[in-house]
Structures are given as structure tokens and as C-alpha cells.
Amino acid sequence: MRNVIISVCMIGLFLELSGLLWSLKKDNPSETFLALTEPPPRVIEHPLENGYLLLLGIAAPRGQDPIQTGYDIWLESDTRPTKTGFDFTKSGRSELRLPVAVDQVVPEWHASNPLEELQKKDALYRTSADRYRLLVTRYEQWLQMPFEDWGYAHQGTPRIEELLGAHRLYVAGGFTQQTASGLERLSLDLGxxxxxxxxxxxxxxKIMATVMIEDDVQLLSGILSQDSVDRSVLARGLDLLQPLTPGEYSLRWPLQSHFTLAYIRNRAAELAPLPEPRIDWNPYESIAHSARLRSDAFQKVEHPPNRTALTASSQSQQTWNTYAAYYEAIITTADSVHSPLPKLQDIAKNSHRTFFERVANPLEFEPEWTPFSQRLVETDARLRLVSLQILMRKPTATATIPTRLAEVGSRYFDPFTGLPMLWSPTQRKLYSVGKDHLDDGGDPSFDISVPLPITTASTDHSR
Structure with missing residues (x-):
């Protein structure tokens, strides 16, 4: 028995030493690895001209330049990196935080008739508009600025709470004046x-953008759900609700950023672990919650340090070459909406990793990218459904709603299936089957739906 135990220990020690040797081995990076770690070209050279930095510093106190504050936050993440990224806890960085939930800022946003509620003299929105006027002013400034995402290969992201609140206040402020003003603001914001x-x-x-887009689309859908709709909304609506383009679907740069950051952090972990400051909120959980993703969705794609008993990281260059091939396959597949994302093990089969590398480092971590790919399809489905709220208002004497949905054209089909959207005559809803690809009759827990007014749906002779 003693000899067996000694043998097991010797084998374990051999594998650990092998892992250490391979981690130090100077394998050549693959062409795919080099391409994925190549940073994007920078267009905006002067920091104070970049609206991205204003997003970081938008909650800076009155009298302080929010762009400069954002620049300080961004610079600090390079000199003092942490696991949670940008540090908003320092004094002078977040004094204008929203003290209440976002839904309390403009409660009329989710009303059954949002336009009517916003235009009331006692609308609760008006109190928020006075209280958060500075945030809205800064948000309007951001809308007019050039923008470039300087978060590439950085850990951290802007806070979504203040941005979502300011965005709603800005758009709602237009509709409280008149419909035309609201449409102008909605068009600028959505664009x-x-x-x-x-x-x-x-x-x-990327995910934050889907949240903001869907928020605008939800408000427009609420307006279109009424029996009577201003003609200007019908005239401009389709231009605002175009389906997502291939560029908007693309995950190339976000995936490259994530891959590069994972590699940098893994190599840094060999020297010393990154500090993790105490915070009372998690920026990634906030975005995940707003996007209706699992709270740990971002954590599920974050590469953990691969530790062994003798070294902080046993991941060789060949291992990272394999991950590079995997990420490149995801990038390519994500451009095709109806194709499932590749599996890491399928890509690893064709890698050049040796037998001992496979044993010492079996690539146990596989990032869960599917929820983020599906999130983009959901946004596209909502854009198409609200477009159909407009298209189905056109009068017809004979065609049923299902027939019209089939004839309207593939650009308005369900992006999850490539088939026409569905119609529930009992609930009077148009709906997409959603990410489970199952027809649940318009159940909002599984399907994505929008209401169709009775006057619009009265031409349906299918019952």
C-alpha cells in the first residue's frame, strides 16, 4: 500500500513539474493568437473629446468636469489594475449616483399608455426631471460627442444606473412637450x-447598448399599442426600428478584448494576484440584471487563473493558441444567427497540444458565450416586432394576421427561427418564440411579445 501511495505522489509530482516546464516553454504564438491580440486602431486621439470618458465620469459632483473625471478613472485602471476594474468609490467620482431604483425615476415609462401619463401636469416624471437635471445635461452632451470604446482590454465598465436614468429622463422630456419633440429625442438616442x-x-x-435600445423600443411599443396613434409616429417608426445589421450583431471586438484581457490577467497572476477592493455593488451584475441575464453571466466568461501546486499558471502558449482558435470560431459562427456556437473541446481536438499538455491542463474552463449571442437576437426580435405593430395597422379587408405576417417579408421574420412571427388571437399579441425556440403561445416568461390593438387586429378572420 505504501508503494502505491509513493507511486501516486511521484506521478503527481511529475505532472506538476511537467506543467511548470510547459508554462515556461517558449512556444511560438499562432497567427490566430497574434491577430486576436492586435488592438483596434484608435480614431480619437484627444481624451477630452471622447464621449466614452464622459460615460465613466457622468456622476461626478457639480462643478467638476465629468470627462476629466472619467479620464482619471480610466488612466488609473492601467497603473493600479484590480479585479473589479474602474474604481468609482473614490470621492468626487459618483456623488450624483441615483439614490433610487431606475424604474422610480420615470415610472410612466412602463405605463399602459406612456404618452398620456407623461403629458399629465402631475406626472411623477417632472419631479425627477428637476432633481436630476445635471445628469440629463451631461447625457445630452454625450449624445453630441464623438465616441470610441476605450475600455478595450481594460477591466471595468461605465455604471449603467445613472445612464439608464438619464436616458429615460432625456427622452421622456421630449414627449412631455409634444409628440414631435419626443420623436426627435428618441431618434437621436436610439441612433x-x-x-x-x-x-x-x-x-x-455591447450588452449595455442592447439594454438602452430595447428601452427606447419598449416606450415606442407602448405608444403604438394604443387604438389611436399620431401619424408622425407611424411615419417615422419604421426608420427607427430597422433590424440589426451584421455590424451590430458582430462580437469580434468584444471577444478580442476579452481574450486579450484574459491573457494579460493570467500572465499577471504568475507574479501577484490582482487586488479586489471592497465595493457595495458589482457593475457586471447591474448590467446583467438590466439585460435580463443571469447575475453571474459575465463571470461565466471570465478566465480563472489556472493554478497548480508549484506555479500560479500552467497555461502554455499552445494552450492560448487553442483558446485563440476557439474564440476565432465563435466570432465567425456568431455572425450566423441560426448556427450554434462551437464547443471548446471540438476545437481542441485539432490543436497542437502534446499528450502531456492535455493531461496537465485539460482545458476544463469553457466560457459560456451563448447567452450574449442570444441577447443580440432578442434585441433584433424586439425591433422587428415593434415594426410589425406599425405594418399591421395598414388596413386590409381580406388577409388574416397570420397571412400578413407571412407576406410582410423575411426582414420582419423571427430571427430565432427564420420563420414568420406568430399571432395569438386570444391574447392579441404578436410574438417571437424566443431563445428556447418553442412556441409557448406568447407567454412572456418564454416568448417575446408585443400587443396589437383591437382595431388593428379586427381584420383577422382566422377565428
Missing amino acids: KWRKVLRDARTLPL
Whole structure:
């Protein structure tokens, strides 16, 4: 028995030493690895001209330059990196935080008739508009600024709470005046966030953009759900609700940023672990909550340090070459909406890792990217559904709603299936099957739906 124990220990020691040797081995990086770690070109050279930094510093106290504050936060993340990224806890960085939940700032946003509620003299929105006027002013400034995501290969992201509150206050402020003013603000806001979605170089900002876009779309859907709708809304609505483009779907830069950051952090862990400051909130959990993702969604794609008994990291260059091939495969597949994302082990089969490398480092961690890919499809589905709220208002004497949904064109089909959207005559809802790809009759727990007014749906002769 004693000899067996000694043999097991010797084998374990051999594997640990092998892991150490391979971690130090100077393998050549693959072409895919080099391409993925190549940073994006920078267009904006002067920091104070970049709206991204204003997003970081938007909650700075009155009298302080929010762009300069954002720049200080961003610079500090290079000199003093932490696991949680940007440090908003220092004095002078977040004094204008929202002290209440975002839904309390503009409660009329989710009303059954949001336009009517916003235009009331005693609308609760008006109190918030006075209280958070400075935040809205800064948000308006951001809308007019050039924007470039400088979060690439940085740990951290802007706070979503103040941005979501300021965004709602800005758009709602237009509709309290008149419908035309509200549409102008909605158009500017939606257009800006779609550019952010297209140009985002980091995953959190990409997902944040989907939240803002869907928030605008939800308000527009509420307006279109009424029996009577202003003609200007119908005239401009389709232009605002175009389906997502390939550029907006693309995950290339966010995935490259994530891969590069994972590699940098893994190598840094060989020297010393990154400090983790005490915080009362998690920026990634906040974005995940707003995007209706699991609270640990971002954690599920974060590479943990691969530790052994003798060294902080046993991941060789060949291991990272394999991960590079995996990430490149995800990037390519994510551009095709109806294709499942590849599995790490399928890519690893074709790698050049030796037998001992496979034994010492079996690639146990596989990032869960599917929820983020599906999140983009959900945003596209909501854009198409609200477009159909407009298209289905066109009068017809004979065609049923299902027939019209089939004839409207593939650009308005369900992006989850490539088939026409569905219609529930009992609930009077148009709906997408959602990420489970199952027809649940418009159940909001599983499907994505929008209401269709009775006057609009009265042409349905399917019953």
C-alpha cells in the first residue's frame, strides 16, 4: 500500500513539474493568437473629446468636469489594475449616483399608455426631471460627442444606473412637450446607442447598448399599442426600428478584448494576484440584471487563473493558441444567427497540444458565450416586432394576421427561427418564440411579445 501511495505522489509530482516546464516553454504564438491580440486602431486621439470618458465620469459632483473625471478613472485602471476594474468609490467620482431604483425615476415609462401619463401636469416624471437635471445635461452632451470604446482590454465598465436614468429622463422630456419633440429625442438616442452597439469593443458596453435600445423600443411599443396613434409616429417608426445589421450583431471586438484581457490577467497572476477592493455593488451584475441575464453571466466568461501546486499558471502558449482558435470560431459562427456556437473541446481536438499538455491542463474552463449571442437576437426580435405593430395597422379587408405576417417579408421574420412571427388571437399579441425556440403561445416568461390593438387586429378572420 505504501508503494502505491509513493507511486501516486511521484506521478503527481511529475505532472506538476511537467506543467511548470510547459508554462515556461517558449512556444511560438499562432497567427490566430497574434491577430486576436492586435488592438483596434484608435480614431480619437484627444481624451477630452471622447464621449466614452464622459460615460465613466457622468456622476461626478457639480462643478467638476465629468470627462476629466472619467479620464482619471480610466488612466488609473492601467497603473493600479484590480479585479473589479474602474474604481468609482473614490470621492468626487459618483456623488450624483441615483439614490433610487431606475424604474422610480420615470415610472410612466412602463405605463399602459406612456404618452398620456407623461403629458399629465402631475406626472411623477417632472419631479425627477428637476432633481436630476445635471445628469440629463451631461447625457445630452454625450449624445453630441464623438465616441470610441476605450475600455478595450481594460477591466471595468461605465455604471449603467445613472445612464439608464438619464436616458429615460432625456427622452421622456421630449414627449412631455409634444409628440414631435419626443420623436426627435428618441431618434437621436436610439441612433446613438445603435452606433455604440455597432462599434463597441467590449462585451459589457455591447450588452449595455442592447439594454438602452430595447428601452427606447419598449416606450415606442407602448405608444403604438394604443387604438389611436399620431401619424408622425407611424411615419417615422419604421426608420427607427430597422433590424440589426451584421455590424451590430458582430462580437469580434468584444471577444478580442476579452481574450486579450484574459491573457494579460493570467500572465499577471504568475507574479501577484490582482487586488479586489471592497465595493457595495458589482457593475457586471447591474448590467446583467438590466439585460435580463443571469447575475453571474459575465463571470461565466471570465478566465480563472489556472493554478497548480508549484506555479500560479500552467497555461502554455499552445494552450492560448487553442483558446485563440476557439474564440476565432465563435466570432465567425456568431455572425450566423441560426448556427450554434462551437464547443471548446471540438476545437481542441485539432490543436497542437502534446499528450502531456492535455493531461496537465485539460482545458476544463469553457466560457459560456451563448447567452450574449442570444441577447443580440432578442434585441433584433424586439425591433422587428415593434415594426410589425406599425405594418399591421395598414388596413386590409381580406388577409388574416397570420397571412400578413407571412407576406410582410423575411426582414420582419423571427430571427430565432427564420420563420414568420406568430399571432395569438386570444391574447392579441404578436410574438417571437424566443431563445428556447418553442412556441409557448406568447407567454412572456418564454416568448417575446408585443400587443396589437383591437382595431388593428379586427381584420383577422382566422377565428
